[in-house]
Amino acid sequence: MAETNSSVPRFFVCPYCGGVHKDQLPGICNYCHGPLDPDSREQTKADLGPWFVRDTNRPFAPGMRYETLLRRIKQQRLCATDVVRGPTTSQFWTVARKVPGVSHHFGVCHACQAAVSPEDDACSSCHANFCVTLDRDRLGLNSSESLPPAFVDAPVEEQTVPEHFQIQDRAEIHASQPAESEPPSRMSNNLRRELLAARRRQNTLQWLLGTLILGVVALIVLQEIQSKPEAETSPRVPVQKKDQALDAPAGPTVLPPADLAPPIVLLPSPSQSDFPTASQDQVAENAGMSFEQALEIYQRAVDANRSPIARQGELGALEVELLSLDSTVRSDDQKDWKTLMQLVRQAIKDLQAELRLQPEAAKASFPRNR
Structure with missing residues (x-):
């Protein structure tokens, strides 16, 4: 049947x-x-037309015209991260911001990603052409009509989409990727502002560091300037010359034996021809002498290389001069003059002890009456 x-x-x-x-x-x-x-x-x-938008909710949706595609972009139903294909991609799936004729409606060039305007016909940076044929019967499969940069320059992760990726809600995708959905011109302005703010912060830090260094240098220089006047205006201590006189070689000091009686100081008489007559003249000449002059005479009198007789005469004359100046010395300088007087008397004692150990010199200096 x-x-x-x-x-x-x-x-x-x-x-x-x-x-x-x-x-x-x-x-x-x-x-x-x-x-x-x-x-x-x-x-x-x-x-209907040769442009397709990948949508897992409608995987078998037909293609659309170029005008319909632009209308969906204006209605924000298509963003720069969506995947499309058309005549300018040789019908290969490509991310929308890399598609010639479509990317400039998102504000970027498909070749160099520079900021452009949707009204531009070409990129001002790389001179890429944005013109698209409106013939909806042409798929763009001819090799001479295809534009390689639309597919070759696209990264691998943007050319292919994993099979397990399914779009559940397009509004959620757009909300989760606000940075990529923003116009490139706004993104470039934000980056420019951040760069200028970073430069201002860097300039501020450099200025503060330079100010700190200058302050430290100025403080060091100020301390140096304040320390120099103190060193220059410090009063001269005349005791230093006295110490130098103490350190000056005074010749060998010979102490007298303990069993001997203390020596008798015999001042030279002007009538003796053997004694130098310059002692009294020197006393007259040095009337009103200063402490430095008296100290110089003392240093010359204690020189061991000179004749003991000449040294004894100078020390005796200096002692007489110091005794005569004792009443005229100021109270501030009496301590120094007294110290010098003690040094002169000690030098006279040492010289007398030296002469006692030299009989010939003692006889010549102090002749006995026969």
Whole structure:
């Protein structure tokens, strides 16, 4: 028995997405929710074209015209991170910001990613052309019409999308990626402001560091200037010359034996021809002498290389001069003069002890009466 037509199952296919409907074709597709009335079909047919947008919710959606694609961009239903294909990509899937003729509507050049305007016909930086053919029957499969930068320059992660990636809600994707959905011109302005702020902070730090260094240098110089006047204006201590006189070689000091009687100081008489007559003259000449002059005479009198007789005469004359000046010395300088007097008397004692150890010199200096 021949199989009748009633035994063949009947099903209807959606012309937009290819969804299968049993029994009858509904007014709205259960899969793509597209209206299936004749007027909607004609309107959809007029919007068909060679441009496709990858959408996992509608994987079998037909292509659209270039004008329809731009309308979706203006309605913010298509962002720069979506994946599309068309005549300028040789029908290869490419991220929207890398597609010639589409990327400049997002504010960037498809070749160099420089900031451009949607009204520009070419990039001002790399001179890439933004013109697109409006012939919806041309798929752009001719090699001479394809633009390699649209596919070759795109990174691998932007050319392919993992199979497990499914878009559940386009609004959530746009909200999770606000940085990429912002216009490139706004992004470039934000980066420029951040760069200027970083430079200002760096200049401020450099200025503070330079000020700190100058302050330290100025403080060191000020301390040096304050320390120099103190060293220059410090009063001269005349005791230093006295110490030098103490350290000056005074000749060998010979102490007299303990069993001998203390020597008698015999001052030279002006009538003796053997004694130097310069002692009294020197006393007259040095009347009103200063402490430095008296100290110089003392240093010359204690020189061991000179004659003991001449040294004894000078020390005696100096002692007489110091005694005569004792009443005229100021109270501030009496201590120094007294110290010098003690040194002179000690030198006289040492010289007398030396003469006692030299009989010949003692006889010549102090002749005895026979």
